[in-house]
Amino acid sequence: MIEAVKFWNEPNNKSHWDFEIDSDWQLYANMVKMAAAAVKAEKPDVLRVLGGISPIDPYFITRLKDFGTFNDLNAVAVHGFPLDWNHWQLEHWPEKIAEIEAVTHLPVWVTEVGVSTFGAEEVQEFGLRRTAELLCGRVDRVFWYSLYDLPRAWEATTRHREAEGSSYYRHFYMGLLREDGTPKLALKHFSDYTPEFGICQWFHFEDHRLDNAVDWLKKLGVKRLRTGLSWADYLRPDAEKWFDRMMQKLDGFDLTITFCFTPEAKGIQPHHTSPPQKIEEFSDFCVEMMRRYA
Template sequence: MIEAVMLWNEPNNKSHWDPELDPDWMLFAEMVKGAARAIREVNPTLPRVLGGISPIDPVFIRNMAARGVLEHLEAVAVHGFPLDWNLWQIHEWPGKIAEIRAVTALPVWVSEVGVSSFGAEEVQAWGCGRTAELLKGEAPRIHWYSLYDLPREWEATTRHKEAEGSSYYRHFHMGLLRQDGTPKLALEEFARHTPDLGLCQWFHFEDHRLDAAVDWMRRLGVTHLRTGLSWADSFRPNALDWFDRQMAALQDFSVTLTFCFTPEHRGISPHHTSPPLDPAEYAAFCAEMVRRYAPAG
């Protein structure tokens, strides 16, 4: 069921890691190495993937290599949204992957790629098809972001502010399904490219969409899913009950499980993007989750 584990999410993006607290990523590197070692003690063969980077930056990968991080991993990953936020064109996808291949021998996954329907659903549908054409055969895993629109009542986990308009609100229009579960034009296009295209769908704590999402993924022919278990959520009441329910619901898929988000009370700064006060606690969380959901053998 668990195909791989991913250590953090977008570590070179200040929406997910605070560069003022760790400007050279030294603390991040030590945290990931510790977690990778802890996971290996629990499961000797489970692939470990560096959290998908955004922006796609070979300098960051060189930094991780110089700090010894890549020695503890089996793959690296990239995220790209050229029709929404990136300053490059969709046709440059193969070149962007080549930039990372040039600085590491590890496989390069695309763990998030997507197009919003903010401007028009037709743009999203075209972008889905063109993305599939460009990436199939280029990356061992391609996870389309996402199945559902982000509910408008929720807050986007991003550095963008509401005052920025489109940059912020595009986060709420990335799904193949609208918030109410009705299909967009891109859904049919996506289904033409499964199982080559997998999905990335984050489930919030006690997410009401879980069972419906599983039904949709089966109907669409999805076999590979990337999702996450939040270290911060692990301190909520009944956290393990929710984690168990989520993982049981996803048992028919090959899951890449992302471990991220610092609990506010365990960070250098009280924020989910903060380096932890004690990186061994993150390693312990990762090991516990692997022991529970991906034990050796």
């Protein structure tokens, strides 16, 4: 069921990893090395992937390579949103992939790419089709972000939230489906690109959308799904019950699972983006998840 695991999400983005604490990424590099070696020993057939980077930065990849981070990895991953947040254009996707290929021998996966409907649904419709033209056959894995819009009652994982203006609100309009589950214009095209195109859909703790999401993924012909198992959530009451239900429901998909988010009590600072006080505890969590679900 688990095809691949990713170690963290966007480690070079301060919304996901506090690099004021880990200013040279040495803690992150050591944490990934330890976790990748442990997962390899536990389940050697499961692919091991660097947490998808955003922005796409070859210098960051080179730094991690110099630390020996890639010794037990099978791929590196990138995230890109050129029609919403990046300072490069949609047509530059092949160049951005080539920049990373130039500094690593590992395959490059695109584990998040998407277009918001903040301005107009037609923008997402165009963006999906053009992105597929640029990336299908160019990289081994592509995951479209996302199936559902983020509910407006929730918070997006960013640093400054409403102070970011429209950049913040775009996070709530990335789905092919609206918050209420009704389709947007781009949805009718998505099955043209499956099963090569996967979907990245994060499920929150006890997410009410899980059952309907699985129904939609099957309708769309999705085979590859990326989601996450949160280390922070695993310390909640009844966490194993929720994890078991989610993973059982997702049986039948080729899963890429992201392990991320530090429990507040275990961080150098009490925040989910903080490096952990003991990096071996993250490794222990990864191994426990492999034993339970791989």
